[in-house]
Amino acid sequence: MSDEIMIECEGLTKRFGTFTAVDHVSFKVSKGSIFGFLGPNGSGKSTVIRMLCGLLEPTEGTARIAGFDVTQQIDQIKNLIGYMSQQFSLYDELTVYENLMFYGRLYGLRGGELSRRRDELVALTHIEPYMSRRAGLLSGGWRQRLAMACSLMHKPSVLFLDEPTAGIDPVARRELWDLLFEFSSKGMTLFVTTHYMDEAERCTHVGYIHMSKLIVCGLPDELKRLPEVNPPGTKRRDVTCEHVTMAMQVLRHMPGVKSTTVFGQSMHLLVDENLPEERIREELAKAGIKQVDIRPIGPSLEDVFVALTAKMEKAK
Amino acid sequence: MNKIFRGFTAILYKEFIVVLRDPMTLFFMFFPPLIEMIAFGYALDNDVKHMPMVILNEDRTTESRQVIDNFVNTQTFRVVGEVQSVTEMAAAIRKGKAYVGLQIPPDFTRNLRAGRTARVQVLIDGSNSTTALQALNTALGVTLRQAVVTLLAESGRSDIPIEVRPQVLYNPAMRSPNFFVPGVIGVVLQIATTFATAMSIVRERERGTLEQLLVSPLSRWGLMLGKLTPYLCIGMAMAVGLFAIMHWLFAVPIAGSLVALFISTLVYVFALLSLGLLISTRAKNQMQALQMSMTLIMPSVFFSGFIFPRETMPWIFYSIGSCLPTTYFIELMRAIILRGASLMEFWQHLVVLSAMGLGLFAICALRFKQKIA
Known part of the structure; x- marks a missing residue:
């Protein structure tokens, strides 16, 4: 972990009509950390991720990825970030191999570079036996691994994962986290939303969003020492x-x-x-x-x- | 160039696999157009032949039978029965047993021989104006000719004073398929191709894969062109099939060059697919996309000159027709297929079609929001 700030938002706000989905959220995530973003359904987690990925325009406030503004410099950001959405958006008609090739090409990988990167990720996710199977026929855990591999083809520096473990069996969940720790140790910054408290405990940093507001953000151990959590006496x-x-x-x-x-x-x-x-x-x-x-x-x-x-x- | 169309080859690679691997989509792209083509081609036939006719012959002489024979010899009418009274004849027409009733009164031959006007009554079912008009014209022509021949015989002249020698160019047999089938191809291509691209981006939005594309460095032009190209290939394959059916099944000769034919078709299909993409960027779900593309078919059927001549339309419908790619395509097809025209003679049509295609394509690329809300 270094002091370099990879994700930074300041007063980030998103309104849909009169409804405020995200209300003045500010936080910083430094390089190599695993930022766990928690909160109940509908609290605004996905909206924050979508603004950080440039999919939604913030109504107010600013957000920067590696120093680039998400509204002004989205083109510079796109090659730096990977995004794994909630439903593991894959092309069901394409095989595992074809999905990997497609996402690689989408990010401009060609020839030897493309096949090298593909083989690396196949080895990392152990998806080799399913290479010629259509993505639509994979089980949840394998879909998630494939989605992960696809979002990593272009070696992003920041990876956003929106509820990556929803509906996944415990073994696959454990293995996913092992992978995340490995990426983090190599300097990748991870931004993970989750419902699971045990997953939150594994993160280096956590933020908790409730009713569109970021209630708390920091290191898990620091949060546990907060006076609100340990009332005097x-x-x-x-x-x-x-x-x-x-x-x-x-x-x-x-x-x-x-x-x-x-x-x-x-x-x-x-x-x-x-x-x-x-x-x-x-x-x-x-x-x-x-x-x-x-x-x-x-x-x-x-x-x-x-x-x-x-x-x-x-x-x- | 590379930057504008960034991600194009990736999308192209994926779209080809998706399209070719989905037999249902392929089936629904190819099968209905073929059926529509064949059905439309046979159904849209203005050549009325052998209209059923009932006879009320109260004269029963050689001369009266001659009149009936002259009617039948035109091949426009065929006798389906004889009736005994005017009421019976009217009933036959009302019930739809006959389109036409021919009544020859008892004094027909007597009047003819005496040099008085011999009257023949023809009843025509006017509920279908096209057939009625043709029956009327034929009946008038037949009797007029017989009257002239009679006069000639009396006056001692052997030649008809004036004879028109009409020469119908480009479709000498005046066959309906020659006129309609090229237009059917235009309409059928629109039905088959517009909805294909109309569905494609909406489908990605519904499945959530669009988000994945939007976070990537894929450019909007790359996305649009990558989505369009596979369907352009399929559309052209379909056009080849439709032209083959036109030529072999409906025996429509192709007078012009095949190159001109396919260049026009390529430009037309590109315009249709761009229209589909535009729908795709506006529609919220696949159902909406389908409805929008179906709605756009109606004006192409009515205002493009496909069935009804545009020259006689009120200005508003004429103007609507001028905005439709199908209008220009049908005019090009009739010019190339029937009249053997070259593209040089119809370059304005090609320019308009190209401008429509490129304009629509540019609009959907520019309108396409690289955001999800």
Whole structure:
């Protein structure tokens, strides 16, 4: 990661009629980082990506890719960026091989250069066995790999991925992220939108957009230390026990417990700093829950986003 | 040059594969035009031959039978039955059994021999004005000629005082297919090609692949030309087929040069495809694109001079016709195929067609927004 800023937007705004899809969003992404852009459906994630790729004209504000303005210097930007859209836009009638060749040619690759780059990406994505299959007949995971390979044919410096893991099986998801880390280590800047909190945890930087506004942006660890996330006089505890949903019902109404969230076999509690762990054990024992393991934990990114969204809603 | 059409070869490569790999599109491009061509070609026939005719012969002499024979000998009429009364004759025409009724009254021969005017009544079904007109003209001609021959015999002259010797040029047999089929080719080509390009960009927009093209350095001219070229090749292949049908099935001779024929067709198809592209940049979905291209076919059928002569049209329809590529193409085709005209003699038409094609193409490239909203 270097200090070179690859993506920069300042007061970026997009209005469709009276509806404001993106409201004065500003952030910077430096070279080689993986920027995770999170937010619920309809919050404006795709609109931001589309403005950064030059597909939509911003209503207000500016955006720059590698120093080039997206409205004024789009021609210089086009060769620098790759874009993998939500639905992995491929030509279903074309085979895997033909899709690769088409996207390569679209970016002006010819002859030896084209076939070399194609072979590189085939090796990287392991799509070799499907070369002569039509894209329309590929499964979701393979479609995603092909779409990725297609968007990388011209060696972009910045790659935009709009929900690249939506509807993909866990193995393919893991492998995609392995690839993303590899690209990032080679200096490529990645801008990824996602719904998944675990994916957000893997990013070097995250931004959270809610109701068209960028609520927070920064390094995951910094965000977890924000005072809004760690209200003074509170601590977080992980409680692992049997009958965890029943336990939650018990603890939810206990004085000193601010919030409870279940994570499979355990739950995360936000409690008063001076609430002793023994009190929690006693309360659970009353309900017949004996095997209880309590550990101190830090906030997750989800906690961060929940806390900040709640704060914003309250401010309204 | 390279920069203006950047991405052209990539789009061309992809479009050819997509088009050739989709048998349904190919089928719908080729099959309906062939059927339309054959159907139109046979249906649009103004040569009325052997119109059904009923006879009410109340005279029953050699002379009256001579009249009937003269009618039949023109080949315009054929006798489908004899009736016994005027009411019966009218009923036959009303029911559509006959177009024409020929009534020869009982005193026909008597009047003829006595040197008085012998009257023959001809009833014509006027509900179809084209056939009625032809029946009327033929009936008048037949009786007039017989009257003149009778007068000649009485006056002792052996020759007709004035004889017209008409010579019909370029279509001596006055066959309808020679007139209509070149026009049918123009209309059929429009039906088949315009919708093909009209759908193409809309389809990419619907599938989301257009976004992928828009983020690439592909230029708008490259995109448009790459989309158009494969269909130009298909359109020309189709034109070859249509000309073959015209020549072999409808026996229309091609008097002019094939080179002139194909140059005109190439320019025409280019204009049609550009029109389709223009629709494609405006339509929101494939349904709209289809409807728009279908709507544009109507004026080409009515105002291009394909069926109705443009000279007799009110000025508004005449002007609409002047804006249609089909108008110029049909005039070129009739000139080249029937009259053997050279392109030098019709260069204005070719210039207008080329200007339309290039103009439409430029408009859609310039109008095409490289944004999605």
